[in-house]
Amino acid sequence: MPAARQAVTMRRLPCACLLLALCLSGTAASAPAATSLHIAAALDRPAIAPVLAAFERAHPDIDIRYADLATRAVERRIHDMSRPPDVVISSAMPSQLAAANAGYAARLSGPVIDGWPARFKWRDSVFGFTFxxxxxxxxxxxxxxxxxxxxxxxxxxxxxxxxxxxxxxxxxxxxxxxxxxxxxxxxxxxxxxxxxxxxxxxxxxxxxxxxxxxxxxxxxxxxxxxxxxxxxxxxxxxxxxxxxxxxxxxxxxxTLMLSRMVFVHRAAPHPEAAHKFVTYLLSGQGQRVLTRQTQLAGPPRAGTSTDRSNGTRPADQARIMPIALxxxxxxxxxxxxxxxxxxxxxxxxxxxxxxxxxxxxxxxxxx
Missing domain, CATH: 3.40.190.10 (Periplasmic binding protein-like II)
Known part of the structure; x- marks a missing residue:
């Protein structure tokens, strides 16, 4: 290669690299970063994993960070305002209701919230999503x-x-x-x-x-x-x-019947993502995934087919004793x-x- 042409080529190489870098940075900038959704839960992740996966598929812009904790540890996270979770899940019904009553749960709205059975919600802020x-x-x-x-x-x-x-x-x-x-x-x-x-x-x-x-x-x-x-x-x-x-x-x-309860923390760092998650969990689609792909069962709802026996319910429905919310x-x-x-x-x-x-x-x- 002649010396002159080699010099021109060498001068163009940094420019090409710079242009490529600018293009790549522009592509990265155009893809929004995923929102992290922090869930503090007294519920083994494998038990609800199909629901989490289905939600992430429906909302690829949201990345779930799931903390599997004991019920008492969940209570401490609720009150720790220095690092509040977005969503709280627990089977400790009195503690969840008390947290909502004390103002730690955000009030939600929307068609799914309005349509949720009255005996499985409290002031549109905390919801029983299993039975x-x-x-x-x-x-x-x-x-x-x-x-x-x-x-x-x-x-x-x-x-x-x-x-x-x-x-x-x-x-x-x-x-x-x-x-x-x-x-x-x-x-x-x-x-x-x-x-x-x-x-x-x-x-x-x-x-x-x-x-x-x-x-x-x-x-x-x-x-x-x-x-x-x-x-x-x-x-x-x-x-x-x-x-x-x-x-x-x-x-x-x-047979006592318990409902696991969920709410959006009032100080949730990502309230919009948290609202989407709870709405999905209570929606027909979310309840179908819960009922068909996990060992959990959703609350009985008139006019739906999401309620099903998971093999541990008593044969005589009259002997079911729900813990009232x-x-x-x-x-x-x-x-x-x-x-x-x-x-x-x-x-x-x-x-x-x-x-x-x-x-x-x-x-x-x-x-």
Whole structure:
């Protein structure tokens, strides 16, 4: 190549590189950066993953950042105004309602919000988006076949008449550490006064108190527990599909039904994206994904086909006992009331002089 032509070519090379860089930067600038949507949830991500994926496909400009937390940790995030989440999800219904009542939840609007069933929303700010049974789980292979565990009464009789079989191998919620466990015990106690006799039976059987359903299920699959009480049905069924030795029971005398609740934080860094997510979650499309692709089930809604049994609902619908989303839940978060409730729990769970694991029989309710 002649020296003159080589010099011209070398002079043009930086210009071409500069032009290419400008074109590339222009292309990058023309593509808007994705909005991060921060969700603080007391809900295992795999349990709701199909819904999250479907939302991101429908909104490719939104990138979900999902924090899987315990119920108490979610409560702390709600009150931490230095780094509030955009969306809050929890199964601790009293805590969610209290947060909304205290002004931490933004009021939403729109056709989907207006059309959501009244008994599954509070002041258009917090919404129950699932309807799940609270169940028993047990290891049939580790218990005699003649032990019945199909109702609260049958459970009480098993714990008292066959106590040595269960000694130290029953898992229950610790109401002091688990917000949802505390709420479920309150629902039990509100339904029947005989619940406290069952609590005493748990104490006599030296039941282990844990903080979440996951710990109960892990203990069951490992053989450390033979029975677990008041598990969230969606988790239990999903886990039992991979561990067929675990049996799931929706008690036939009554089955509590719980709704996981969602709201947009009033200080959400990305309120528009948060509003879109909650609207999608409650929409017909979102509920179909929830119902058909997860073990969760949506609330019953007139004129829709999203409600379906996930295999853990009681056959007799009259025995379903929904935990009502109303002002009655607020009493459970009153500090003085909570102290009294926990004191009553402790008194019934550990009464001095009660027979221990080595003895069967009790002065409990007539059978």
């Amino acid at each position: 799940e049974p609270v169940v028993f789980a047990y290891r049939a292979d580790l218990l005699p076949a003649d032990i019945a565990l199909d109702s609260h009464g049958a459970l009480y009789r098993a714990l008292t008449d066959r106590r040595p079989r269960f000694c130290g191998r029953v898992a229950i919620y610790d109401p002091a550490r688990s917000a949802v466990g505390y709420a479920l015990y309150q629902a039990d106690a509100g339904h029947t006064a005989r619940f406290w006799q069952l609590v005493s039976a748990f104490g006599q059987a030296r039941a282990r108190q844990v903080s979440n359903t996951r710990a109960m299920l892990t203990g069951l699959s490992e053989g450390r527990f033979v029975l677990a009480y008041n598990l969230l049905g969606a988790y239990a069924r999903r886990y039992a599909r991979r561990h067929p030795e675990i049996r799931i029971v929706a008690p036939r005398d009554y 109303d002002a009655g839940l607020l009493a459970q978060v009153d500090p003085a009331q909570r102290r009294r409730d926990l004191a009553q729990w402790q008194a019934r769970f550990s009464v001095p002089g009660q027979p221990g694991c080595g003895a069967s029989g009790s002065a409990g309710p007539s059978r």
